Amino acid sequence: MNPIDQLTQLFERFPGIGPRQARRFVQFLLVERAGYRNELAEHIRLLASQTSQCGRCYRWFAKDSRSAGADKKCSICSSTSRDAGILFIVEKDADIESVERSGFKGLYFVLGGTIPLAADEPEKHIRLIELLARLESDASSPYGGRTSVSLTEVILGLSATTEGDHTRQILQEKIFPIAAGLSFKLSSLGRGLSTGSELEYADPDTIASALSSRN
Numbered sequence: 388m389n390p391i392d393q394l395t396q397l398f399e400r401f402p403g404i405g406p407r408q409a410r411r412f413v414q415f416l417l418v419e420r421a422g423y424r425n426e427l428a429e430h431i432r433l434l435a436s437q438t439s440q441c442g443r444c445y446r447w448f449a450k451d452s453r454s455a456g457a458d459k460k461c462s463i464c465s466s467t468s469r470d471a472g473i474l475f476i477v478e479k480d481a482d483i484e485s486v487e488r489s490g491f492k493g494l495y496f497v498l499g500g501t502i503p504l505a506a507d508e509p510e511k512h513i514r515l516i517e518l519l520a521r522l523e524s525d526a527s528s529p530y531g532g533r534t535s536v537s538l539t540e541v542i543l544g545l546s547a548t549t550e551g552d553h554t555r556q557i558l559q560e561k562i563f564p565i566a567a568g569l570s571f572k573l574s575s576l577g578r579g580l581s582t583g584s585e586l587e588y589a590d591p592d593t594i595a596s597a598l599s600s601r602n
């Protein structure tokens with residue numbers, strides 16, 4: 388395959404990008420100066436070497452260049468000014484940015500997707516096992532031994548879509564039985580978001596009001 392077709396195919400894998408848009412990206416790169424293409428290629432390479440996935444919340448973050456790649460936790464999880472008693476569960480990294488803009492000050496957990504309606508094994512589509520282990524450890528021992536705060540509330544921040552609703556139901560079925568024993572409350576944003584809306588695209592005021600009216 389020639390380099391034009393090959394790059395077009397790579398762009399087609401981007402979310403929401405079809406063959407025509409992918410072709411336009413390649414055409415754009417063909418006429419751009421070489422310096423721009425090199426910079427783009429270099430930054431794509433740096434994504435691998437200068438980012439890390441947080442071992443607590445699983446979001447991707449830029450490593451601190453001063454700490455020589457030793458970071459295991461992101462800035463939110465390692466902050467001492469956050470409320471470690473509240474855990475906000477989101478589908479993807481981009482949701483965290485939206486929730487942050489609403490002024491939320493607790494911690495997060497990224498599921499890494501939603502559960503398709505026909506899925507037989509939900510744990511293959513989201514980080515269900517990791518989530519249950521996290522809830523267990525946060526609720527039974529003080530948060531990572533770092534503060535005396537233990538888990539008091541878990542908020543399910545799933546999208547108001549069919550798959551989001553389905554995922555929320557499964558999570559509720561899995562979490563409810565352990566919530567009482569570990570004495571934390573389970574709440575959901577569901578009703579605060581309008582039908583079909585994704586957390587990523589919700590404005591900060593909508594998220595803030597959904598948070599204050601959670602059930």
Ligand SMILES: [Zn+2]
Pocket residue numbers: 441442443444445446460461462463464465
């Ligand atoms: Zn984190």
